[in-house]
Amino acid sequence: MAEVPIEHGLLLAAVLFLLGLIGVMVRRNIIFILLCLEIMLNAAGLAFIVAGSRWGQPDGQVMFLFILTVTAAEVSVGLALVLHLHHRFKTLDADAMSGMKG
Amino acid sequence: MPELLRYLLVILGVVLAPLTIAAGLTWGERRLLALFQDRYGPNRVGPAGVLQVLADMIKILTKEDWVPPFADRPVFVLAPAIIIIATYLSFAVIVFAPGIAVAELNIGLLFFLAMSSLSVYSVALAGWASNSKYALLGSLRSIGQMLSYEVFMGLSLMGVVVMAGTFDLGAIVRAQAGLWYIVPQFIGFFIFFIAGLAETRRIPFDLPEAESELVAGFHTEYSGMKFAMFFLGEYVAITLFAAMLTVLFLGGWHGPGSQSTLVALGWFLLKTLALIAVFILIRASLPRLRYDQLMEFGWKVMLPLSLVNLLVTGAVVLWRG
Amino acid sequence: MTIVFYLSAAVAVIATVLVITRLNAVHALLHLIVSLLAIAVIFFTLGAPFVAALEVIIYAGAIMVLFVFVIMMLNLGPHAAEAERRWLDPAIWVGPGILALILAGEVGYLILRGAAGTTGAAIVGPQTVGVSLFTTYMLGVELASLVLLAGLVGAYHLGRRRGAGEDGEGERTNG
């Protein structure tokens, strides 16, 4: 068992999350944006696991399972949308798809 | 340090045994196929052509290891390695006989599933990195097929997990001391067997490589040692599935006779080899499916069947307390 | 075992950095898989083997494969990487980088403000998680299944070929 201080686990989650956030802000390719979203979601899951591990309780893992579920649903719909958008705009540039605005 | 020595011996055995069996299969399959199809097969090199394995090896090793210029080089190289690594890692959790295992994990079964799902990447990346039409189409097919069949492959094993109450492969084998799970879990066995065929991309599920349509599918551009790795990977995977079937449904090392480790290992080997023979027999007797038939069979027949199996198993286990 | 944690953490961070900087989508994806596998190892070391296995089976084995599948369907070759190079002007990293640094400072401050103990108190096996899942979090499971169903329906609907009229897809693909 890795007796790691909880702060280290949480910091790792935060770093991963922020890397994902940077990716979302920087990348223009929708595929990359989705990948970065995955990173962020996974980082959130990591934070849950770390917290659950701190108390030796299953709740953190349960939360991770829920995140996994949400991710699966998000990815299936998201990728279907990507296919659709690529078909329509002939590009994956997120900036090119700014038609739906206020 | 006899304990450490024994451990190293086991590791060595686990590394060598599947490789030996797989290599032997290159010869064995051809011989068996020839038998089923009423012809001779390799019989020139050595007694009964056994040394054919050696001849093949020499040929492959001396071939030029060529990477197409249009390929994505790092990925192209990585792809064949993944399948060997993933399947080999699975052997780490298999319990061959009491105490004979690299790691008797409490999530051994999940580990096996994780590794088999990773082997998809091998096919996918190979097809993508080749940067060629046939390879791409072949790997697209194989991804669809393997993703689909993985779903109920996992589900079909859950019946066993429910009955044994654990993911630990050793515990599962021990739980079959009285009755092999092939009897109460026959549907699970059947489904897992078919899923195994699909996961190893054997006939009748060999669409990804379908020679007649896609030349050779995802490994069209591969040659030499890399091709050999795919080739070998397939046989290792067959061996792995036969071993998993033995562990999960055929009682693993259990069998009549003395309880010594060697007898147990012998039983295990016997069951595994018999299953491999069945795999080859199926290749000899069934035609290839059409892609839509394959998908429909997977989602509309096998998935519901495995769900019903899980439901009934769960209900029975609950009912019996 | 703590060394495993820190090693994996380093691998995860490096791999993730590579993910967000790669030009080739498949390479990025491979790095992400490495990152996920590293995190799976971290889960294992933190006493959550069940989730570690699921991370590999579902995250790496299914969700990421979907990405590969889509990338392959879109056939993102060298020209896509070229476009990425054009889009990824070095200057573009500055703003988000500063923002992330500020956020990192804030989060780090919040996390490090108080000592909270160590992880890995015990291994929480699949059975415990399952019991918790189907008792305390029953409603959550139901909702999650609903979300999945919605995702299924949505993906099916989006993936279906539309009839002619939307943007001319109908003429080409009638099968």
Add this chain to the structure above:
Amino acid sequence: MYSLIWLVPIVPFAGFLLLAFAGRYLPRRAVAIIGPGAVGLSAAVMLLISGQFLAAPPAGYAYEQTLWSWIATGGLEVGFTLYLDPLSVVMGCVITVVGFLIHVYATAYMAEDEGYSKFFAYMNLFVGAMLLLVLGQNLLVLYLGWEGVGLCSYLLIGFWYKKPENGAAAMKAFIVTRIGDVALLIGLFLLVVQFGTLDIPAILAAAPGAWAVGAPAAVAAALLLLGGAVGKSAQLPLQTWLPDAMAGPTPVSALIHAATMVTAGVYLIARLHALFALAPGALLLVGIIGAATLLLAAFSALAQHDLKRILAYSTISQLGYMFLALGVGAWTAALFHFMTHAFFKALLFLGAGAIIHSLRDEQNIFRMGGLRRRLPAVYWTFLAGALALAAAPLITAGFYSKDLILFAAWVSPVGNRWLWGAGLLGAFLTALYTFRMVFLVFHGPERTAPHGRPGPAMTVPLMILALLSLLGGFVETPADLGGVHLFSSFLGHALPGLAAHGSPALEAALQLLSTVAVLGGIALAYQLYLRRREATARWLARPAPDAARRLLLAGWGFDWLYDRLFVRPFVWLATVNKDDSVDAFFRGLARASLLLHGALSRAQTGNLRWYAVGFALGVMALLAIVVFR
């Protein structure tokens, strides 16, 4: 036996449902059986129950049946309860019997109408609602029936909805009575607040203890209830809807606007007599309204030339008599007159319907004449009804009931000579306009030739009603003419009797005076409209009488007055406020939010990555708040 009381309102409702939903698919013959059959069954049950009520009355002369609990909240509990006492027995019997006869009559009268099943559906619904009104044990059930009959009245007045003026008449009736209904509803709220219950017996029992005589709350409650009664019973100042209501089919006029619904106000006041006894001022107002209405309406009736409008004004006038009786505390007399009036007014309307029917929808009495020989059955029955209406002495029911009212107006402690005088003048006018109508329609030269004669489905109800109009009065006769007191002794169990009794000599004198007035009226009619008709016409053509005639024809110009007083100012106000001034505020809100929205929507660039930056900034700000707090 009493437990069957729920059948009485339910059967017509069932008939309504059947006809409303399946009527389209039923043959006319089936409709003609279901419609009257439902009311007939109800009448049979009602009569059986009444028979038992007479033979073996329940304890305390009242029977309650709670069908289910309707509302049970906090302090208020209202059950769906039916109540049987002498008052509701009398009302119920009259409604079901007269209703049944009118239904039978209508099967022939409406025979050629396309909305045959619809008509009977509405009629059944009306009878059911009316029965609910009189059988309700609490004011909520009563109010349900009250609104139900109002609805049916609206539906039936506008039954021939294809003519716009019929629809207008229906709306007028509905809206005018609504004024009264609102007053009634407020009155009910007041009673709930005061007594915490809507059960009529409980209120009647509690009121004398809770309120002193003349207490403001009592007066307010009585006035509000009176408002409702005035609206429903077409009394001053809400009488204007009734003449227009004649737009409906004649059976409707007979049933709703003569015999039953319009008496709901009378019933309400009689039912809640204890409240009015606590408010002498309101009671006096009831009497004054009654007297004024009966005179105004009688004068108006004199000038009408439409047969049904004459009868309509006559109805208003006779209802005025009932209010007069109520106003002097002669509850029994009012109910007695209600009963006899139901008989003879239904008879007159049905007779008028028969005439109109055979004259192909001719309603102007000046284009009629000499129908005595062509329609003998109608003539004789109509004559019986006319005599009863004019209160011809000794032989008619109307005489006994009207005489009782006049006597009560003289001797009652709350009555006075003026009210009596108004009643007497009214009796004279009644005789005059009644026989003006009779002589013009049935005597003299023939002007329009009738087509065929009414069949038995029309004449048999006429004859039964004629018999009832002539003989119905003998259940209650004055002391000097037999002294029968069946009716008042029966009702005495539910309503207090008249406090005072005059001497026999006084009674005889009053009877003589009214007899003189009635006979004088008939004789004057004979002179004016049969013997010297041309002279009358010539005199009427002069400017002053003509102006008076036109004023009376228009019902004293109340419609004109209300138009000027209420309708036009309201329409003017609505026109001025076309762009609702209150709306300006909300429109401003909408515009402001639109502006704000426009500003916000600028932030929505459609650029996904900017949104991500926005999220990140937001998170940063939130965390900063946590950090630097």
